[in-house]
Amino acid sequence: MNEQRRLRPGEATFGYMLLIFSLFLLYNAFAISGFSSLSSPGVFPLVAASAMVVSALTIILKNRTAPQGEATTFSHRLRLFHSQILPLKPMVIYIAMVIGFMMVLEPFGFIPSALIFLFVSFWYLYAKGAVFALVLSIGSVAIVYALFRLVFKVVLPEMEWLDLEALGWEG
Amino acid sequence: MENPISYFFMSWSDPYLLLMTAAGTFAGVYVGAIPGLSVTMAVSILISFTFSWDTNEALALMVGVYMGGVYGGSRTAILLNIPCAPSAIATAIDGYPLAKRGEAGTAIGVATVMSFIGGLVGILVLAVAAPLVSEFALMFAPRDYLLLAVIGILLVGSLSGESLAKGVFAGALGVIIGMVGLDPLTAEGRFTFDSITMMGGIHYVTAMIGFFGVAEALAQLHHLETPAIKQKLERITPKWSVVKRYIPLSIRTSFIGVFIGALPGTGGDIAALMAYDHAKRSVKDPSRKFGEGAMEGLVAPESANNAAVGGAYIPMLTLGIPGDAVTAVFIGALYIHGLNPGPMLMIETPHLFWFTVGALMLANVFMLIFGLTGVRLFIKLVECPRAILVPLILILSVVGTYAIQNNVVDVYWMLGFGIFGYFLKIYGYQVGPVILGVILGPLMDVSYRRAIISTRESFGDFMLEMVTNPISALLSAALVFLVVSQTPMYKRWTNKRRSV
Numbered sequence: 001m002n003e004q005r006r007l008r009p010g011e012a013t014f015g016y017m018l019l020i021f022s023l024f025l026l027y028n029a030f031a032i033s034g035f036s037s038l039s040s041p042g043v044f045p046l047v048a049a050s051a052m053v054v055s056a057l058t059i060i061l062k063n064r065t066a067p068q069g070e071a072t073t074f075s076h077r078l079r080l081f082h083s084q085i086l087p088l089k090p091m092v093i094y095i096a097m098v099i100g101f102m103m104v105l106e107p108f109g110f111i112p113s114a115l116i117f118l119f120v121s122f123w124y125l126y127a128k129g130a131v132f133a134l135v136l137s138i139g140s141v142a143i144v145y146a147l148f149r150l151v152f153k154v155v156l157p158e159m160e161w162l163d164l165e166a167l168g169w170e171g
Numbered sequence: 172m173e174n175p176i177s178y179f180f181m182s183w184s185d186p187y188l189l190l191m192t193a194a195g196t197f198a199g200v201y202v203g204a205i206p207g208l209s210v211t212m213a214v215s216i217l218i219s220f221t222f223s224w225d226t227n228e229a230l231a232l233m234v235g236v237y238m239g240g241v242y243g244g245s246r247t248a249i250l251l252n253i254p255c256a257p258s259a260i261a262t263a264i265d266g267y268p269l270a271k272r273g274e275a276g277t278a279i280g281v282a283t284v285m286s287f288i289g290g291l292v293g294i295l296v297l298a299v300a301a302p303l304v305s306e307f308a309l310m311f312a313p314r315d316y317l318l319l320a321v322i323g324i325l326l327v328g329s330l331s332g333e334s335l336a337k338g339v340f341a342g343a344l345g346v347i348i349g350m351v352g353l354d355p356l357t358a359e360g361r362f363t364f365d366s367i368t369m370m371g372g373i374h375y376v377t378a379m380i381g382f383f384g385v386a387e388a389l390a391q392l393h394h395l396e397t398p399a400i401k402q403k404l405e406r407i408t409p410k411w412s413v414v415k416r417y418i419p420l421s422i423r424t425s426f427i428g429v430f431i432g433a434l435p436g437t438g439g440d441i442a443a444l445m446a447y448d449h450a451k452r453s454v455k456d457p458s459r460k461f462g463e464g465a466m467e468g469l470v471a472p473e474s475a476n477n478a479a480v481g482g483a484y485i486p487m488l489t490l491g492i493p494g495d496a497v498t499a500v501f502i503g504a505l506y507i508h509g510l511n512p513g514p515m516l517m518i519e520t521p522h523l524f525w526f527t528v529g530a531l532m533l534a535n536v537f538m539l540i541f542g543l544t545g546v547r548l549f550i551k552l553v554e555c556p557r558a559i560l561v562p563l564i565l566i567l568s569v570v571g572t573y574a575i576q577n578n579v580v581d582v583y584w585m586l587g588f589g590i591f592g593y594f595l596k597i598y599g600y601q602v603g604p605v606i607l608g609v610i611l612g613p614l615m616d617v618s619y620r621r622a623i624i625s626t627r628e629s630f631g632d633f634m635l636e637m638v639t640n641p642i643s644a645l646l647s648a649a650l651v652f653l654v655v656s657q658t659p660m661y662k663r664w665t666n667k668r669r670s671v
Contacts, residue, residue: 005333011598018340025347025362032361038628041354044616045361048350048608051343058336085597090392095590098565102586105569106579114566121562125395136559144566152220154574 006067009080015060022052090125097121109159115141178522179529181227188231192530195235196537201552202236203243205560210240211496211603212387212564215379218504219571226508226523231530233504237497238534241439241476242286242542246549249278249469258439258476261447265461265468272464280409281466282473283542285421289474290535292425293432293481298528300433305489305517314622314637318646319492320611323435324604325653333599335657341600345608348378350616368580375503375609377572377581378588382602383496384568385589388561390596395558408543413466420467421474424449428475432482438495439476439483446475477538481531488512488524491614496603499610 026049032042071077086092101117118137123130148154182188202213213236221229244259249266262282269278311319324342325335351362352372363369424446431442450461450471457465486492491513493499505512510523517524572585592602626632637647655661 005599008598014594014598022340028362028364029347032359038630038633039620039623041357041359041361044612044619045347045350048343048346048612051339052347055336055340055343059334059340062334062336085594090395091389094392094561095389098586101565102569102579102582105573105582110570114569118562118566121565122559125392125558125561126556127558140563140566144570148220148570148574153223154220154570155577156570157573157579 007063007069008085009069009071009077010085011069012060012063015056015063019053019056019060022049022056025049026053094121094125097124106157107159110156111141111145112159113157114144175521175525178525179532181526182231182530182533188227188530189533191228191231192235192533193537195232196239196534197235197541199236199239199241199534200243200246200538200541201239201549203240204246204549205552205555209383209387210237210243211379211500211606212383213240214497214500214504215376215383216567216571218500218507219376219380219574221504222507222574226510227526229504229508230523230527233501234527234530235534235537237501238290238477238480238531239538239541240497241480242283242290242473242538245282245286245473245476246279249282250275258443258479259472260440261443261472262469262476264447265459265463265465268459268462268464269466269469274464276407277409277413278466278469280407280543281413281417282469283407283539284409284414285417285470285473286477286542287535287539288418288421289425289428289477290480290531290538292422292474293429293478294528294531294535295481296426296429296433296478297481297484297531301485301489301524302517304485305514308489308514311490311514311642312622312636312640313618313625314633314640315642315646316490316492317615317618317622318637318643318650319435319486319490320615320618322646322650322653323492324607324611325650326435335654337600338604341595341602342604342608345378345605345610346612346615347608348373348605349375349609349612355613355617356620373584374575374581375606376507376575377584378609379500379503379606380568380572381585381588382592382595382605384564384571385585386592386596386602388564388568389589389593391557391561391564395556395561417466417470420450420454420470423453424471424474425478428478429482431475432479433485435486435490435492438497439479440495442479442482443472443476446471477535484527484531488516488527489514491516493607493610496606499603499607502610 026046029042029045029049032045033040034042036042069077069080071080082088097117097120101113104113104116115137118140119133122128122133122136126133145156149156182192198213199210203210214233217233217236218229221232241258245262245266248259248263249270252263252267266278266282269275324345325338347362351369353359353363353370354361360370427446427449428439428442431445432438447468450457450467454465454467457467459465461468483493483495483498487498487502491502491511493502502512505516510516510520568585568589569582572581573579575581592605595602595605622636623630623633626636637643
């Protein structure tokens, strides 16, 4: 266990965010049934949320005494956070791509959305050219579809806007 | 009950189950060996695909993945100094120096055989001890389950993370996630925010895939530029004379592994480190200095971490308390298939227990076979760039999460947990206790309420029973010691004693 590790950029702020989140949960745990009885449904959530608040406070106190990071100004800390913890490239852009993929998953269906997502991912992350990315993404989707849909019988999102039965197609 | 032997050999005699166990073990060995993938991640994603399967088929596959995965981590620990599984951390200490000396083949071969021996000892102890523990567990009261669950979460949090506070935070967060939805006893909403979607709760597999699959995939984005390391490997089957020399140490450390693995909250990682420490203290004349490529430093952790697999099944099957994150995921799988891990599982469905023991034994044999073969394929897979792995993990995570309830909302939850899990990981919080909390939260809640109702809601009597009942008193003492041992005062005192 290494308690004396130097704080990472944003770690102290993350501790405060966890405390706020814990307090929010504590408030909601209290709202379940208050202190009505010792066996009410809200008691255990209250205990768990209180444990979160206490541990978040302990973490904040420990962070204050731990060796601080190299940054001294707010802008420097922000720069370090963006370079070490949440870099725009590839982290933020890639998370945005994943969110985009999830949003089109139901309307477009699994095959087209996964194909586009994988193609863009391989192209962006691996940088070996569009043709390589295309071949790899087609191959990957084919294997995933064959294995999970055809062999394991897993239900995958179908293309909503091409739902022929919903459009009255009976053939 | 029918003959346990027939259930034991079910996975050996049914070609389909045999194939499932083999496929699982094969996948486990390679998943465990690929940097960026973990056995917990693999089992989490896999569970969602086995919803509609027959229980035996699903168990056979997952048993194989677990057994193979624990072993697979040793390969990258030896070759690349990257312990892909926490249980392989101790393996890297002497395994990597061996590889640097050009003895990677021998090291992998010895690690494979010792893992097999460890696995064998663990399974034998499981077969003998589990029925006895199960009978003993019938004496457990609800408060004892509450204490065991709290000890389990705290142990995982304190032993594997940076601090107890972070472990407690992660465990409590998991408990809250596990309690979202309608209360099972009164049907009152908890953390539902009046949303109908939230009333059904958050499926624990969603949390597992998010915290283990997506969070790990995002963390791997930091290592895209890490070049694939080329390795040369030829013969890995070790000579009998080499194996024979280390068998006594292997058996000794296997027993350490199975004992540590059987304690709630401790898994293969702690078992391997304890075994390594034992080898360091007990071996008077090692092949080389420990830390510089001593074969004993490889034999001890590899025997212990695979023995811990059998050990971890003991509390899981007899008490319903997971030993570590992987067994927590396994308990989730048993629930999905309509089974209730705990003392009654052994009484109501003993055939399932003997089937699991048989499948573990078979997976152990397959681990030996796959561990000593397929070197070329292994090297190719290990060299797979992370830029290809990360999108594939995400696709599998999405497919797996969607398969739970065919609902895209689960996929959004998974991504949310994944992003949150990424920050937790990067700031030194372990996600293992979160999953333990998700699985154990409802059990703890119900156990606490049953215990307090049994004392007519008298908190004084509840606390009194905690210290007057022999089992509860023992567990309470263990819990108090666990908390006290993490305080700065206790640490200062032990350091002072050591220096004296």
